[in-house]
Every structure is written in C-alpha cells, then in structure tokens.
Amino acid sequence: MTATTLVDVQQLEKNFPLSGGGNYLALKGIDLEIRRGEFISLIGHSGCGKSTLLNMIAGLDLPTGGTVLVDGETVKRPGPDKMVVFQNYSLLPWLTVEQNIALAIDEVFPGLASDERNTLIQEHIVMVGLGHAAHKLPHELSGGMRQRVAIARALAIKPKLLLLDEPFGALDALSRGNLQEKLMQICNEHQLTAVMVTHDVDEAVLLSDRIICLTNGPGSRIGNILEVDIPRPRQRMTVVHHPSYYSLRSEIIYFLNRQKRVKQWQAKPHKVLAAHGLEKVNLDLGFIPLTACAPLAIAEAKGFFAKHGLDGVQLVRETSWRGVTDGFVDQTLDAALMPSGMPTWMAAGGHGGDPLPIVTALTISRNGNEVTLAKRLSDAGVHSVEDYRNWLQSHNREPHTLGIVHPASMHNLLLRYWLAASGIDPDKDVHLQALPPAQMLADLKDGSIDGFCCGEPWNLRASRDRHGVPIAGDLEIWNGHPGKVLGVREDWALAYPNTHIALTKALLEACQFCSDPNNWPEMADLLSDRRYLGIKPDLIHFSTGSKVAEGSHGPTTSSEQGEPHHLFFGAGVNRPSRSEHLWILTQLARWAEIPFPRNYVEILERICNVSVYSTAARELGFEDVTYQRSAIELFDGHPFDGNDPIGYLNSVSVHRDFSVAEIPLGVPRPLAG
Amino acid sequence: MATTPNSSSTLSLWWKRNRQSILPPLLGTLGFLLFWQLSSSLGLTKLTGPLSLWTDERTRELLLYPFYDRGGLDKGLFHHSMSSLGRVAIGYTLAAIVGIGVGIAVGLNKSLDRAFDPLFQFLRMVAPLAWVPIALVLFQRNQPAAIFVIFITSIWPILINTAEGVRQIPQDYRNVALVLQMSSGRFFSKVLIPSALPYIFTGLRISIGLAWLAIIAAEIVMPGTPGIGFFIWDANQNGYVSEIVLGVIWIGAIGLILDRFMAWLQKRISPGQ
Numbered sequence: 008m009t010a011t012t013l014v015d016v017q018q019l020e021k022n023f024p025l026s027g028g029g030n031y032l033a034l035k036g037i038d039l040e041i042r043r044g045e046f047i048s049l050i051g052h053s054g055c056g057k058s059t060l061l062n063m064i065a066g067l068d069l070p071t072g073g074t075v076l077v078d079g080e081t082v083k084r085p086g087p088d089k090m091v092v093f094q095n096y097s098l099l100p101w102l103t104v105e106q107n108i109a110l111a112i113d114e115v116f117p118g119l120a121s122d123e124r125n126t127l128i129q130e131h132i133v134m135v136g137l138g139h140a141a142h143k144l145p146h147e148l149s150g151g152m153r154q155r156v157a158i159a160r161a162l163a164i165k166p167k168l169l170l171l172d173e174p175f176g177a178l179d180a181l182s183r184g185n186l187q188e189k190l191m192q193i194c195n196e197h198q199l200t201a202v203m204v205t206h207d208v209d210e211a212v213l214l215s216d217r218i219i220c221l222t223n224g225p226g227s228r229i230g231n232i233l234e235v236d237i238p239r240p241r242q243r244m245t246v247v248h249h250p251s252y253y254s255l256r257s258e259i260i261y262f263l264n265r266q267k268r269v270k271q272w273q274a275k276p277h278k279v280l281a282a283h284g285l286e287k288v289n290l291d292l293g294f295i296p297l298t299a300c301a302p303l304a305i306a307e308a309k310g311f312f313a314k315h316g317l318d319g320v321q322l323v324r325e326t327s328w329r330g331v332t333d334g335f336v337d338q339t340l341d342a343a344l345m346p347s348g349m350p351t352w353m354a355a356g357g358h359g360g361d362p363l364p365i366v367t368a369l370t371i372s373r374n375g376n377e378v379t380l381a382k383r384l385s386d387a388g389v390h391s392v393e394d395y396r397n398w399l400q401s402h403n404r405e406p407h408t409l410g411i412v413h414p415a416s417m418h419n420l421l422l423r424y425w426l427a428a429s430g431i432d433p434d435k436d437v438h439l440q441a442l443p444p445a446q447m448l449a450d451l452k453d454g455s456i457d458g459f460c461c462g463e464p465w466n467l468r469a470s471r472d473r474h475g476v477p478i479a480g481d482l483e484i485w486n487g488h489p490g491k492v493l494g495v496r497e498d499w500a501l502a503y504p505n506t507h508i509a510l511t512k513a514l515l516e517a518c519q520f521c522s523d524p525n526n527w528p529e530m531a532d533l534l535s536d537r538r539y540l541g542i543k544p545d546l547i548h549f550s551t552g553s554k555v556a557e558g559s560h561g562p563t564t565s566s567e568q569g570e571p572h573h574l575f576f577g578a579g580v581n582r583p584s585r586s587e588h589l590w591i592l593t594q595l596a597r598w599a600e601i602p603f604p605r606n607y608v609e610i611l612e613r614i615c616n617v618s619v620y621s622t623a624a625r626e627l628g629f630e631d632v633t634y635q636r637s638a639i640e641l642f643d644g645h646p647f648d649g650n651d652p653i654g655y656l657n658s659v660s661v662h663r664d665f666s667v668a669e670i671p672l673g674v675p676r677p678l679a680g
Numbered sequence: 681m682a683t684t685p686n687s688s689s690t691l692s693l694w695w696k697r698n699r700q701s702i703l704p705p706l707l708g709t710l711g712f713l714l715f716w717q718l719s720s721s722l723g724l725t726k727l728t729g730p731l732s733l734w735t736d737e738r739t740r741e742l743l744l745y746p747f748y749d750r751g752g753l754d755k756g757l758f759h760h761s762m763s764s765l766g767r768v769a770i771g772y773t774l775a776a777i778v779g780i781g782v783g784i785a786v787g788l789n790k791s792l793d794r795a796f797d798p799l800f801q802f803l804r805m806v807a808p809l810a811w812v813p814i815a816l817v818l819f820q821r822n823q824p825a826a827i828f829v830i831f832i833t834s835i836w837p838i839l840i841n842t843a844e845g846v847r848q849i850p851q852d853y854r855n856v857a858l859v860l861q862m863s864s865g866r867f868f869s870k871v872l873i874p875s876a877l878p879y880i881f882t883g884l885r886i887s888i889g890l891a892w893l894a895i896i897a898a899e900i901v902m903p904g905t906p907g908i909g910f911f912i913w914d915a916n917q918n919g920y921v922s923e924i925v926l927g928v929i930w931i932g933a934i935g936l937i938l939d940r941f942m943a944w945l946q947k948r949i950s951p952g953q
Contacts, residue, residue, distance in 0.1 A: 065859065067855060067858060067859070084858075084861075085855075085858045085859045085861070086859065086861055087859060087860055087861060089859070090859060091855065091859050093852055093855065093856075095852060096852075097850075097852035097853065097855060097856050099853060099856070099870075099871065099874065099875075101874045101875075101877075102874075110860075110870060111860055114860040114861065114862055114866070115860065115861075164860075
C-alpha cells in the first residue's frame with residue numbers, strides 16, 4: 008500500500024446466510040486499490056454484488072473474509088469520512104433542503120461557529136445550483152433536484168471518500184446528463200475520491216478513471232479493470248468523439264454480454280456425447296464474422312462435419328476475438344477459428360491469465376488482410392507509406408490512431424512490421440488501438456482514426472463507402488502469411504484425440520471446397536446469411552478482381568491490387584508451421600505483447616500439432632498438401648533465422664524492450680471427466 | 681358600486697367550487713332527519729322524533745341554556761361536557777404518554793415486541809364496558825376507575841401505531857444516521873420521532889375517538905358526579921327519551937369536533953409526509 012492509496016480492499020469475501028439454511032456467497036477474492044483523487048465505477052449485472060461491495064467499503068455491511076482499509080485503517084463501522092449518496096436520495100422529508108444539509112454539518116462539525124456553519128450550508132446549496140430552493144421540502148422537488156441535495160449534503164461534510172450507489176438510476180435522461188456533468192465538475196474541482204455503482208455503461212465511461220467489471224454471482228469477482236484514458240475535463244457531448252470511447256464502451260458491453268452468455272451456458276446441461284468411435288461429437292465451434300470463416304460455414308452447410316462423424320457441431324458466432332479467448336479460458340468453446348498468433352499468445356499468457364497452451368493442427372486461411380487509410384489522407388496526397396511518414400512528421404502535434412482487430416492477430420503484427428520497416432515507430436509515432444471492425448468504419452468516417460489494418464470485408468466496405476482508400480495489401484507485405492487457424496485447448500486435444508482428427512478432416516475438406524473459384528458465388532451467398540456475415544453477397548470476395556470477374560459476382564470498382572486474396576487450400580497452405588509460429592512469437596515479443604519464452608522450443612512443440620494434420624490429410628488422401636512451406640520472407644527482405652530468434656530480435660531496427668522468460672506450461676494432461 | 685358585483689361574483693364562484701362538497705352531506709342529513717321524524721310521527725317507532733328536542737320543554741331548556749348551574753347535578757350540558765372532557769383529557773394524556781413510550785420500546789426491540797405483542801393484541805379486544813368492574817376492583821374509588829377505563833380503551837391504537845411507525849422507519853434514514861455517526865439521543869429526536877410521527881398521529885386520532893366512546897362506560901360507574909355519560913344514564917333512569925336523544929347527539933358532535941381537531945393538529949405538526 009503506497010501513500011497515494013486511499014482505499015485498499017484485500018481478499019474481500021461476503022457470505023449471506025440464507026433464510027432456508029445454507030449460505031449465499033456474494034463476493035469472493037476481491038482485491039482493489041483506489042488512489043486518492045480517483046473516480047471508480049463498479050459495473051455488472053444485477054445481483055453481482057456491486058452494491059454489497061460498496062456497502063462494505065462504507066462500513067454499512069461487514070465482510071465475512073478479508074479487509075477494507077481506508078487510509079490504512081480497517082473499516083469496522085460507517086462514518087462521515089466515507090459518505091454515501093444513496094440511490095433513493097435518503098433525504099429526511101420533514102426537513103427543508105437547508106435543514107437537511109445543516110443536520111449533516113451539525114453532526115460532523117458540532118463546534119462550528121454559526122456564521123461559518125451558515126456559509127458552509129449556503130456554499131454547498133449554491134454549488135449544486137439549488138439557491139432558489141433552499142427552503143423547500145423534498146417532496147416539492149423533482150428527483151434530480153433531490154439527488155443534488157443528497158450530493159450537496161455528502162460534500163458539505165468534506166468526506167475523504169464519496170460513495171455513490173446508482174445515484175442517477177431513478178432519474179430521467181435529461182436530469183441525469185446534467186447531474187453527471189455537475190458531479191464531474193465538482194469532483195475535478197475538489198479532487199474527490201469516489202466510488203460509484205452503476206449499470207449505465209455510458210455513465211461509467213464518462214465519469215470514471217477506472218471501471219471495475221464484476222462477474223456474475225455467486226462468488227462474484229473482478230472480471231476486468233478498464234482504465235479510461237480520456238483526458239479531463241470531459242464533456243458529455245465530446246467524449247464520444249475520443250477514439251477510446253467506443254472501444255471502452257464495447258469492452259464493457261462485451262463483458263456484460265459475456266457474463267450473460269456464461270450464465271445461459273451454465274443453465275444448459277453439458278454432457279459429452281460420444282459416437283461413431285469419436286470421444287465427443289457435440290462441439291461448440293467459435294468464429295467471428297469474417298470472409299475467412301467460409302470453411303466453417305461450408306463444412307456445416309455441405310455436411311462435412313456430419314460426414315466425419317461430428318453430428319452435433321454448433322457454430323457459435325462471437326462479436327470479437329476476445330469472446331474466443333474467454334470461451335477457451337472458461338471452456339464454453341470446444342474449438343474455434345482464431346488469428347494465427349493466438350495459440351502462441353495464449354500459451355505465453357498474453358491474454359492476462361495463466362499461460363494456456365492452445366493446439367493448432369490446421370491453418371485455415373492465408374492472406375486476406377489489408378491496410379486502409381482514411382480518404383482525407385489520400386485527398387491530402389498520402390498514397391504510399393513514405394507519404395504517410397512525411398505526413399506524420401508534418402502533423403506531429405495531432406494524435407494519430409490506427410485500428411487493429413486484436414493484439415495477437417496478423418493485422419497487428421503485419422501493420423507494425425510494415426510501419427517499422429518504413430521508419431514509423433508503431434508505438435511512438437502512431438497509436439495502435441484494438442477496435443471491433445464495425446467500429447473502425449465509424450471511426451474512419453468521423454476522422455478519429457487515420458486508418459486500420461483488417462481482414463475482409465471491411466476494407467472493401469470502407470472503399471465502397473468512400474471513407475477509406477487501400478494503401479497496402481498483405482500481398483505486398485508478406486504474401487502467403489498465415490491468416491486464421493483452427494485452435495483447441497491442449498487438454499481438450501489430449502482428451503478427444505479422434506474428435507480432433509475428425510474436426511481437422513472436416514475443415515480441411517471444406518478448405519479444399521473453398522479454394523475452387525467455381526464455388527465462390529455459392530460461398531458468398533452462404534456467408535451473406537445473417538448467421539454469418541449478414542451483408543450483401545457482392546461485398547464478399549475471395550480473390551483478386553480479375554478472378555471475381557470470371558465468376559457471376561459483381562463488377563469491381565476498386566483497383567486490382569486492392570482486392571482481397573484468400574488462400575484456403577493448396578501445397579503448404581494448411582499444414583501448421585513451427586517456423587511461422589516462431590516468427591509470430593518473435594514479433595509478439597518485439598512489441599512487448601509477451602515476453603519471449605526461453606522454452607520456445609517446448610511451446611512450439613506443443614502448439615503445432617503436425618501429426619494430427621498429417622493423419623487427417625493422409626486419411627483424406629491429400630498427400631500432395633503436406634509439403635512444408637519455403638523460408639519466411641517479407642517485403643523488406645530482412646532475413647528471419649529460426650535457429651536464432653533472439654539474435655533476430657536484436658537485429659531488427661525498431662523494437663520495444665523485450666524480455667526473455669521461462670513460461671511455465673506444466674505437464675500436458677487431458678481434460679478431466 | 682364596483683365591489684358589489686365583484687363580491688357577489690366571488691361568492692357565486694365559491695359556491696360553484698364548493699357546491700359538490702356541501703350539498704350532498706346537507707341533503708343526506710336532512711333526508712335522514714325527515715325520515716326519522718316521519719317514522720316517529722306515524723308511530724312506526726316509539727323513539728321520539730328530532731322535533732321533540734324543541735317541542736319537549738326539558739330538552740328545549742337544556743338546548744337554550746347550556747351554561748346554567750343550579751348546583752348539585754342540575755347543570756347545563758356545557759358543564760356536563762366539561763367534566764367529561766376533563767376526565768377524558770387525563771385518561772387520554774396518560775394513554776398517549778404510556779402508549780408512545782411503550783410503542784417506541786417495542787418498535788425498537790424485537791424481543792420485547794415478540795414478548796408482548798400477543799398480550800397487546802388480546803387486551804385491545806376487550807370492550808370498554810368489560811373493564812368497568814375490573815377497574816372498580818383495582819382502584820376501589822370512582823374517579824381513578826373511570827380514568828383507568830378511558831386509559832385502557834384508548835391506549836392500544838396509540839401503542840400499536842407507534843410501534844409500527846418505529847418499525848417502518850426506512851432503512852435509508854437509519855443508514856443516514858449510521859453514516860453520520862449520530863448519537864442515539866440525536867437519532868431519537870432528529871430521525872425516529874419525526875419519521876414515526878405520522879403513525880403516532882394516526883394512533884392518537886383513532887384513540888381520541890375511542891376515549892370519548894369510553895366515557896359512557898366510565899361514567900356509569902360514577903353516580904353522583906357531573907358528566908355527559910351520567911347525564912344520559914340519569915335520563916334513562918327517569919325515562920326522559922328526548923334527553924337521551926339530546927345527549928347522544930351532543931356526544932356525537934363533541935366526538936366529531938375532537939377528531940377534526942386532531943386532524944388539524946396532525947397537518948400542522950407533520951407537514952410534507
């Protein structure tokens with residue numbers, strides 16, 4: 008605990024005895040430090056224990072385990088130094104506005120001279136803008152005005168800590184907005200430390216320095232802590248234009264939806280169904296809507312799953328890669344389509360939890376990504392990466408943000424590589440922000456990002472809508488780079504080896520189907536369905552413009568090289584490659600997403616399951632696709648030596664201070680049960 | 681000249697606004713009196729009609745001269761009422777003090793509540809008249825016995841409502857007191873009493889009616905002392921039916937005034953709730 012810490016919550020636990028006997032574990036293992044002057048929001052679904060946590064900080068409720076320290080002292084009882092603003096205002100209805108505030112002041116500062124006391128009261132009534140209503144009774148005031156009185160009363164006694172329990176929950180939108188601004192202004196002026204319980208996502212983002220997301224009960228814990236990096240003073244109307252706003256907002260909404268999904272998932276029975284000599288045939292297969300998910304959709308539509316005995320495959324559409332990561336962590340997903348960097352990233356603990364080895368036995372797609380810059384940059388004469396570098400130098404006072412989809416995706420790694428090789432530091436000269444693809448289009452349109460690197464169909468949509476112009480395709484950066492892979496947990500793969508092979512076979516066969524240009528119109532029609540992408544088929548392309556023109560679909564408007572180019576099948580396309588995953592590991596370490604693993608040989612050994620792929624390919628009779636790929640070579644020609652990754656890391660011109668560490672993976676063991 | 685049409689128009693405006701609340705009760709009462717008078721004149725009932733209050737010489741005298749005092753028990757109705765009201769005032773005040781005090785204790789303390797609630801619920805069912813012999817045995821003298829009957833009849837609504845009022849203090853107010861670290865004395869005067877006040881007043885208002893109701897029962901046991909209860913008892917003994925009717929109407933009117941007075945007091949003391 009440092010001097011700047013005001014509140015220190017340590018291993019807090021709360022058990023409520025139930026009337027019918029037994030206990031309800033509301034909160035468990037809550038650790039939280041709140042700095043002086045910080046504004047914290049607690050958010051979560053109803054019943055997650057956020058109000059309980061607030062009450063325990065206030066001392067209105069005592070924990071059954073752990074402690075709350077305020078200013079280094081254990082909280083044992085409530086007190087005016089931890090003033091609470093209640094949701095239903097809690098004004099005494101027989102006292103006027105002035106008397107309500109006076110009551111609190113008289114209690115807390117009993118020795119105050121009467122003129123000092125009156126000044127204090129008047130000052131706080133004026134602070135919340137209620138000078139005209141000082142002599143009114145609460146029932147003569149609107150809800151918003153009552154809550155202002157409650158806030159004035161709380162502030163008048165100069166608390167160390169202000170605790171707000173859904174303070175604006177019962178107000179109409181207009182008074183809520185006004186009061187939020189007022190509270191923000193007061194907190195800024197008086198450097199208040201505050202903790203607020205809310206269920207309003209926008210309110211949390213607007214007011215907070217940090218947002219604490221609580222998971223569902225029973226046994227709620229802190230699921231996520233978000234730092235809000237929007238500078239103060241903030242204005243309700245302008246924060247929405249800050250590039251972080253929507254990503255924070257979508258992060259919270261994602262979290263809340265995730266909690267809901269977990270709850271629904273837990274409500275259903277989950278039995279492992281074995282059949283046809285396979286250990287498990289009912290699989291939940293995660294994906295996110297992208298053109299590259301075509302093999303999954305095809306395997307389902309064309310019956311490839313069933314053909315290989317998997318007759319209970321369910322495709323689960325996630326809205327972001329985060330959903331896939333979390334689905335693996337809490338085991339609500341059996342397998343998923345994922346960015347090729349995700350297996351190594353999760354094995355090295357890049358997702359923030361314990362290292363979780365993810366096995367990949369199949370590369371599903373290659374290529375298909377592109378860098379798009381905003382139309383306004385191309386209008387200003389930016390047509391190449393050199394132009395962009397010069398433009399950044401001449402506009403170095405403005406923030407420059409580029410969107411990426413996920414830190415472990417090839418978009419991030421390729422964009423960084425491309426920028427760094429062209430003399431632009433991807434962390435210092437620009438800011439890379441993980442955004443949901445749909446958000447990138449909106450941000451590109453309103454000018455809060457310069458551009459993005461993303462998979463299809465988003466680049467095509469940006470250029471069709473004339474908000475963005477493609478500047479570099481992945482064909483120019485690294486032609487044939489791995490795009491999406493099939494991933495499963497290592498313990499899952501060990502528990503269900505035959506299912507793993509069957510799944511690989513089904514998807515490999517689907518990949519073969521997807522690589523035939525004659526099938527592309529059919530695939531575009533299938534993917535345009537709401538279950539997958541839900542967009543018009545003419546926005547879904549699989550190859551360059553000239554080849555699409557051979558098919559029945561669409562005349563193309565953008566340039567030839569700007570068209571996507573997906574490889575689903577062919578010599579060396581699908582076999583998982585250790586040297587590629589090593590390249591990814593070095594790049595993730597280069598940008599300090601993860602430490603470089605000293606035991607990288609062990610990690611690659613466990614992550615790339617070539618034997619499952621070989622078995623699958625052999626049983627399908629695809630002997631010709633088992634060849635390994637040639638050496639890795641990117642556009643700048645910088646050699647990658649797989650035998651000396653640390654030497655390579657030191658040789659690249661731009662890199663962060665990477666560290667080398669042993670990643671403890673534990674002994675591989677199959678899933679229990 | 682200018683004010684006349686103006687004032688007449690304000691009068692007609694007032695009438696328009698209040699017609700709905702004046703006409704129906706007036707018509708209802710007049711209709712009832714007419715029915716009563718008719719059924720009495722037609723011999724449907726032995727009870728004398730309302731007009732007899734005026735036609736009967738004894739009652740007319742009582743109506744015209746409420747303040748006369750010929751010594752002894754031969755007094756006007758005003759003096760009888762004052763004696764009764766005095767007795768009610770003592771019994772009722774005692775009931776209010778004890779009722780509010782015990783009510784608060786019971787409302788604050790759950791085990792006290794559990795211990796005594798059945799007893800209270802049982803005792804409040806006992807009719808005022810049934811208390812009379814017990815009161816006489818208890819006190820041996822008339823005056824304290826009468827006051828006891830009033831007391832024991834009127835205490836229950838005060839006690840039960842006060843306890844409920846204390847129990848119903850919203851958790852929010854308690855939390856405010858907790859967070860401000862109020863002393864128990866300050867909590868009592870600043871939060872508990874003001875918050876429970878509407879309940880206490882409801883109890884007081886019900887009780888004033890009951891205390892007044894108990895007056896007949898109380899004064900039956902006290903022959904030889906002036907009081908409206910005794911007045912009716914005496915008229916009954918002598919068979920003056922008109923006097924009984926007059927006494928009953930008198931009691932009703934005073935009860936109504938007492939109730940209205942309490943309502944007015946409640947509005948004055950606890951506004952905004």
